[in-house]
Amino acid sequence: MSSEQDHLKETDTEARFDFKQEERSAVRSEKGLTEEVVRLISEDKDEPEWMLERRLRALKQYQAMPMPTDWPGQPDLSGLDVEEIVPYIRPDVDKREGVDDWDELPDDIKDTFEKLGIPEAERKALSGVGAQYESEIVYQNMQEQWEEKGVIFMNMDQAVKDHPEIVKEHFMTTCVPPSDNKFAALHGAVWSGGSFVYVPEDVTVEMPVQAYFRMNSEGMGQFEHTLIVAEPGSEVHYIEGCSAPKYGKHNLHSGGVEVFVKEGAHVQYSTVQNWSKNTYNLNTKRALVEEDATMEWISGSMGSKATMLYPCSILKGRNATDTHITIAFAGEGQDIDTGAKVYHNAPNTKSTIESKSISKDGGRTNYRGLVHIADGAEGSSTAVECDALMFDNESTSDTMPYMEIEESKVDVAHEATVGKIGDEDIFYLQSRGLDDDDAKKMIVAGFIEPITEELPIEYAVELNRLIELEMEGSLG
């Protein structure tokens, strides 16, 4: 594990995430959600009329929908005042579609991403990188070899102009319509930035593409949209990372992710989110999975004040497969409500959900899941496994799975366990010369290993490092 050690030395994760830059904005909207704000965003982006219409329709739906408040054990959203959030800040960079050379960025923005280690990761291990600062992508690059094969990786605002036919068909239509929930509607009204990934038929993008989202300003909302279209037989691994420094005011992150996994395609979507602990993280992520296709969700949820996030796969075609691997860590003052949803709507579809959570210093984690097996989805199987580790008596951990089974020829299994960190395990490690803290860190690292081993090494290291910092209580 020497490369892991080196990487740890190179990166001081706390300094990497919790630093602030002076705000730099070319356009900054008013606070709150109004038609004027929506029109301003659309106009500033010089959008086609159809997109403005979709935004305005979503705004109406947002205004008509109540806040979700009646779920059993849901996080408290009373501290979130959308009317106090600035939904749109365009940084004052020269090129709107994002530069493709880090050196062309203003020094403070470049410095931000350098600190986060993104350019270095791009050189080492990635096929392409998009970097979003506030509301827009400021850096976008894709290696030539993939561009030649017709792979498109660009910022979402640009895709609206350059690929209207694909975007019109897929953008918040069948996968995540704004009517899905209040925050999807909010997202539909004020979305900005994010990634568009298009992989042509039978093309395999061997190295992951990555987008990194950074919120720098106080009291802002970030609403990036990610649209991935994987044509039949194609394969791609998309990674997103997110961070924001901590301010006195609450931030809101309400992203939208839509993934179209066509016949026989394979999409892996990995997230490591480390929003600051005053961010409300309320996302909608969904994949439509066709025949013989595979969708893999890998999520590490570390930061935020409150998270409500249940990535969803709709298995539409025969033999479609879903894998969910999630890890949540809640420290002091955090409420991480996350899980997975899978709809088995065709025969012989399979899903596995593996969820691990750790709660410490008064943090609260909740696994909330729904597995639905529709009438006619014969031969389908699902296995759900949730494990929770609790450190102390201020912390809480719940599991609330739902299983709706309308078909008899199925194999459904759900298992969950909750346990405290084992005194015997700690004693054993201490007797081998480790101190109490190191023993605990080691036990946690072992607990989450099934998750980290699915991630590319840079992310696995980062996740481990983040958890170590949480264990030391040194992340603000």
Place this chain on the structure above:
Amino acid sequence: MSTTPTQVHANLTEEQVRQISGELAEPEWMLETRLEALEALGTLDMPKVIRTPGRDWTNLHDLDFEALVDPLNAAEEKDQFGPDDVDVLSWADALVEHEELVRKHFGSIVDPQENYLTALSTALFTTGTVIYVPEGVDAEDVTIRTEQNSQSLFNYTLVITEENSSVTILERQSTGTELEEEQYYSGIVEIDAGENSYVQYGSLQNLSEDSYCFTAKRGVTDTYATINWIEGNIGSKLTKTETSTVLEGDSSESQIVGAFYGHNDQHFDLDVKVWHRAEHTTADLVTRGVTDDVSRSVYEGVQDVGRDAWDTSSYQRENTLMLSDESEADASPKLIINNHDTEASHSATVGQIDEEDLLYMTSRGVTPRLARNMLVAGFFVPVLEEVAVDELREDLEALIQERLRD
């Protein structure tokens, strides 16, 4: 927190409640409790059911309680008896012999105004049993058999065990006279298990398949006490039932064993809950059920570990066997953990008869139908093994056998 308004009973009156109370020669305080429950009907909602966006998994709001409830014409055939050193009393007798005890406990475990159906039951119950087990008494064979012979019947059971006592209670509900209209049975059971006492409460619901059934069975344990529930649900068109234990005393325990078998268009909504509220408490929840034809089961199991429940052990298993494509089986086993000194697990499975087992048996010359029946009967064995009361186990086995198809 559903906001759907509940229908207010237009055909229920204070006079009816006064008449019921008068016929039982009840004291004023009990009449008051009934009248308050009656009055609360207008503001109370139905018991909670599992909801996911856009869907109530059991719809109680559609039931027409005004048509189902006929308060002054309750009729039943009832047996209630037990050994000499245990008081097994009708409500009228209990109020004469143990008024203070009843006053102390009645409505203390299941809040009369918890929801619309508990309030309806409290306001209108005409029959029931009070079981009082004095200190140090060990008793078996307390039997309550209720045969419903009217459109609606409201039953109330109160069990109080003193220190170091033990008791085994078997309760059976069935339908005597089947009527043209649909029928409604409602039963509330409260158990107060005193220090170091042991209560085993088995219930076998085999009502007519034209009837609706609501029951709330809840017990509270003192230090070192044990409450074990056995829940057999075979009959009824729709059952909404909660079986739960509040582990209030240190080192107290509870086991809840359930079996259900749905066929035709039966609907079972089963809540199994345990609240760990003290130190060193243990719970074990085991349920197995079958759904056939277009029947449907909704299972919610909750293990709630409170902030002060140090050293908790809590286990839950639920397995459903689906015999037909048209049946539906929903499950939500929940863990709510507020104390980290906890070992807890739950598991739930849904599946069908194993094809390989079937092939194995038919290849040994067993007919497919018989093989299937044997496998269904075999599916219940792990639950039946947990039923410590021979008589109840045999009855349950017999009812399962009856339901198997030739």
